[in-house]
Amino acid sequence: MMSQIIPIAPPFEQAHVERPESTAVLQPILLPYSKEIGEKKRPAVIICPGGGYDFCSxxxxxxxxMRLAGHGVQAFILWYSCKRRFPxxxxxxxxxxxxxRAHALTYDIDPARIAVMGFSxxxxxxxxxxxxWNRPLLTDIFGGGEKIRPNAHILCYPxxxxxEYAHRGSIRNLVGEEYANDFNNNYTIAVSLEKQVSADTPPCFxxxxxxxxxxxxxxxxxYLSxxxxxxxxxxxxxxPQGVHGLSLADACTAKAEYQINPVCGQWFDACTAWIHRGFC
Incomplete structure (x- = not known):
């Protein structure tokens, strides 16, 4: 299993967005090529940890x-910038x-099976x-949307x-104090994802x-509606029952007994089955 750190360089200047002081990085957790298995293009999942846009959990x-890799999925963790405004x-x-997607061959990935996963x-x-992915906000910067299009998205207690039902801390970090409590501002509408779904939104777990x-x-x-x-x-x-932030809901990720929840822990096997069925 291979792991390394890959700095990424978003086009902040082109997007007229202030560059963060620290660089976001990708941390791959990959299954290496095996002669025994042979050529096999695997699905990939980019993991976005939670933390209220205040930190990455x-x-x-x-x-x-690591759990995804153990289920035959090439995993990448995105340690993204926090306390920075959208986008x-x-x-x-x-x-x-x-x-x-550009390095799919290097990482034994099927470029048509790249999903994004996030927690909270x-x-x-x-x-x-x-x-x-296909809005001018991004397409004008990336020269189209297909290269940045996720083939699916996986949302865990999102x-x-x-x-009305916002997690105020997350929204405050995302849009700033002056907009966080104004439900009808264009900025808060832009980050209300239930208002941004379109016919081009990819499949969801x-x-x-x-x-x-x-x-x-x-x-x-x-969002489901x-x-x-x-x-x-x-x-x-x-x-029906479970605290926020369960992650895998087992001893691997629990910091206290109440975060071990075998019923909720069923989400992971259901999710990986969905991934391997082709996001359906």
Whole structure:
């Protein structure tokens, strides 16, 4: 299993976005070529950890990548810029997708099976690329959308809306204090993903817990409703009990006993089965 650090260089100046002080990086967790297995193009998943756009949670990063690799998926963790306004992190994720697609042969990846996965605020980032990949915000900078298009997106207890059910900390870090409580501002509307879904949004896998008291489940319900309205294929799992931030929901990622939840932990096998079925 190979792991290295790859700096990425988004076109911030071209997008008229201030360059962050630190560089976002990709950390691959890869299955190497095996003579025994032979030529095999694998699906790839880019993981965006959560953390309220304030930090990147380690619990939702390397352990998830290693688990994916163990299920035959080439994994990449995006350590994206936090406490930076939209669309800073979105430019970083788009650049990461373009990089992986351009180097698909190097990493034994099927370029038509590249998904983005996110947890909490990281799910907002993954969802942002899913809805914005073919909008002028990105296509004018990347010379079109196909190179940055995720073939699917995987949202784990996602932050979705800047409206009534918003996770205020995430939205505040994303748009700034002056916009965070204005539901009708163009800035907050832009980051309310349920309002940005279109017929071009790729297939989605989503899970959440119904009693999440940090990011209300209404975030997921709003998004699923928008996907259904536009005819976008999705698989969703809403578990009745479970705290926010469960990650793998087992001893691997739990920092306390209450974060071990075997029922919620079923999401991972369901997700990898969905990936290997071709995101359907």
């Amino acid at each position: 380690e619990r939702e990063a390397v352990p998830v990548g 800073t992190a979105l430019l970083e994720l788009a650049t990461a997708v373009a990089y992986i 605020a990281g799910a907002h980032l993954a969802g942002s690329l899913a809805v914005y 932050v979705i809306t800047a409206g 989503l899970w959440h817990t119904v009693n999440d008291d940090s990011v209300p489940v209404q975030n997921s319900l709003l 928008a996907l259904a309205a536009h005819g976008i294929p999705f698989e969703s799992h809403l578990f």
